[in-house]
Amino acid sequence: MQNRLSGFGNPWLQLTVSVVCVFVSELLLKRGATEVAEPDSAWSWTGVNGLASPLVWWAILLIIASFISWLYVLRYIPITIAYPVSRIVDVLVPLGCWIFLGEFISPLRWSGIALVVIGLALVAKPVAQIEQRL
């Protein structure tokens, strides 16, 4: 973080870009993999038949974009901080499944989501204080 960069080069902005790309790609993968699923085929365990879906290819493009952003993040932020913060996607994915895919979220699952948010606040708080002092 010594090389704190501004604008598009800001590693925190790149972390956000990476998270959004992962979030959207996960929803596309689920839709894509399901629409071409052949559970009876032995090959389907490898996941390769998922490539028959255009949605899976869009997801792959987003994964590549998120990967490039992520490499940039790794260069400037310690992985012990960047990786836990990036798991905000684990809150976004169930919420996205609930909103866009119609999957159910039980009260216990909401509690899990709350724990993740508290954990994220604990991990990100010292970082926010450092940024404020700079």
Add this chain to the structure above:
Amino acid sequence: MSFLAFFLIVMSLLSFVVAQLVLKRAVAFPAKIGLSSPRFIWLFALGVLLMTISFFITLGLLQRFALSYLYPFQGLSVIMIVVMAAVVLKEKLTIQLMIGSLLITAGIVLVSMTY
């Protein structure tokens, strides 16, 4: 969940965790060495290979399980990466960071158990 499914989830997780540590090492090169150094290319290729393996195993699993059930297993990667980065990459590990990571892991596992 069958033994095969459990084994594949673990393999997907392990290859993902090791890939992250390898990629962190790869991009930590000094600016003057640059992208053409054999060390960078070798580590980068290994990281990408491990992530690709993890990706295809996950794609196969997604055809059988709901995303909101399967995906949270990735939560275990938080604590694994934080501990392994501190041990292998010698990154600083504070109590607050450890508690935060444990809460994130617990939260994600809880989400996955309520399916």
